[in-house]
Amino acid sequence: MDLLRFTTAGSVDDGKSTLIGRLLYDSKSIFEDQLEAVETSSKKRGDEEVNLALLTDGLKAEREQGITIDVAYRYFATPKRKFIIADTPGHIQYTRNMVTGASTADMAIILIDARKGVIEQTKRHTFIANLLRIQHVVVAVNKMDLVDYSEERYNEIVTEYRELASRLGNLVDITTIPISALRGDNVVDKSENMPWYEGGSLLYHLENVYVGGVENHVEARFPVQWVIRPHSNEWHDFRGFAGRVAGGVFKPGDEVLALPSGFKSIVKSVHTADGEIAEAYAPQSVTITLDDEIDISRGDMIVKPNSPPRSTQDLEAMVCWFSERPLAVRGKYIIRHTEQETKAVIQSLDYQVDVNTFHKQDDVQTLSMNDIGRIQLRTAKALHVDPYNKNRHTGSFILIDAATNETVAAGMII
Template identity: 90%
Template sequence: MDLLRFTTAGSVDDGKSTLIGRLLYDSKSIFEDQLEAVEQSSKKRGDEEVNLALLTDGLKAEREQGITIDVAYRYFATPKRKFIIADTPGHIQYTRNMVTGASTADLAIILIDARKGVIEQTKRHSFIANLLRIQHVVVAVNKMDLVDYSEERFNEIVEEFEELASRLGNIVNIKAIPISALRGDNVVDTSENTPWYQGGSLLYHLENVYVGGVENHVEARFPVQWVIRPHSNEWHDFRGFAGRVAGGVFKPGDEVLALPSGFKSTVKSIHSADGELAEAFAPQSVSITLTDEIDISRGDMIVKPNNPPHSTQDLEAMVCWFGDTPMAARGKYIIRHTEQETKAMVQSLDYQVDVNTFHKLDEVETLKMNDIGRIKVRTAKALHVDSYSKNRHTGSFILIDPQTNATVAAGMII
């Protein structure tokens, strides 16, 4: 069974948490004691019906305010597919949380209130989904029960969103579905209330959408996490390089190049928890042995000589600022890229993006929490990078404040 990671996005009170609760409830993916706890909480709160949003909104502040604050991950499966859901907040002050939750997603569900249509937060979340190269988007037009399941209103919103998406470059597959998360219309089962809608339910689409091609299986990348040297008689001479394949395919007999040393060797064998493998590809975690004794340590990268990554100390990237303290001009930070860590300095801020209008703000001098902008970074030693558009793993990084050890930014290399 394959795995689909998806995220929800939308404005405040558009029904993201309720939708996920409905998905879990109607697909029989919650335990009886969980349902009983939610029913009791709903009664205490004075809700007229069982509040399915409480299945994901677990923080006390979330339940008190009826909003999502932190990213909540939920797992469920059907006979066709396994799913990991990231329920992300809609408030503008939690933009960084949405970036975090959506960074590993293959698909985004963007909820739109049928009464309000496309609003500023719809534009913001669409921009972020585009920035993170989420190519598959489901436009879930929610609360159709409050507009009498109007086909005309649904078509208006879809047309408005498609015009918005035409200004973005990475969203290639848009599926629009009229739903009511509260009533369950077109969430797990198709609804009789929308006879004019001929498509499948949301769950049907999630089970059948093809999201292949997310991983880069062309350019071979293997960041080394650890060198395995077991001190045992059985594995006396074993020296393996453990890590997670970030791109391409490795097979025994392949010629490889070690970075940054530049030494070449040949793959001798590939090991996993299940034994030896004939090949390894992203995103498998394996241990690779080489025919030659080469000095390779944590942070180095094993690649193929015909398509190596770009080794550079100068990076241009789009970043979302996470830190409470604004980005300092020529500020010094620690950069963590794959398994490598080194010192870095922000050389310049090219522009900030107004995520509501997509305009570039050139006169801005710094980035504050939740701001998104383009920066230039200089690192103390060369990093082996790809553009984020080619490889999510080798094209992304985080910046860390050396004083507090807090993550202050997430970056996507251009």
């Protein structure tokens, strides 16, 4: 069984948590005691029906206000597929949480309230999905029961959204589905209230959509996390480099290049917790041994000589600013990229993106919390990087405030 990671996005009260609750409930993925607890909480709150949003809203403040604040991860499976859901907040002040939750997603479900249509947050979340190169998007037009299951209203929203998406380049596959998360229409089972809709239900689409091509299996990348030396009689001379494959394929006999030293060697063996394997590919966690004794430590990278990454101290990147302290041009930060950590200076802020219009504002001096912009960085030592559109792992980084240890930004290398 393969695994599909997807995120939900949308404005406040568009029904993201209710949709996930409905998915879990109708696919029989929750236990009886969980359902009983939700029913009891719903009665205490005075809700007319069972509030399925309580299945994902775990924080006390979330349940009190009826909103999502933190990213909630939920796991469920059907006979066809396993799923990991990231339920992300809709409020504008939690955009950074949306970026965090969507950073590992293969697909995004963007909910639109059928009464309100495409609004500011729809544009914001669509832009973030495009920025993070989430190529597969499901537009779920929710609360169709409140517009009398109108085909005309649904078509209006779909036309408006597709016009919006046409201005962005990375949204390859867009599927639109009319649903009612509260009533269960077209969530797990096909709705009888919308005979004019000829497509499948949301769960059917989740089970059958093909989301290949997320990992880069061409250019080999292996950031080293740890050097393993057991010092035991059985493994007396063992020296392996442990980490997660970030791209390409590694197998015994392959010629490899160690960065930053530049020394070459041959892959001797590839190990996992279950024993030796014939080849390793992204995103497997493995230990690689080499024929030669090369000085390789945490933060170094093992690659293939025919397609090495760019080693540079100068980075150009899009960033989403996370901190309440605004971005400081010429400010000093710590950059964490794969297993590397070094000092960095923001040399310039090129522009800020207006996520409502997608226009570039190049007269800005700083970025505030949840703002998105393009910056130039200079690092203290060279990093081995790829563009984010080629490799998510070697093309992303975070910035950390050295004084407070706060993560202030997430970046995607251009």
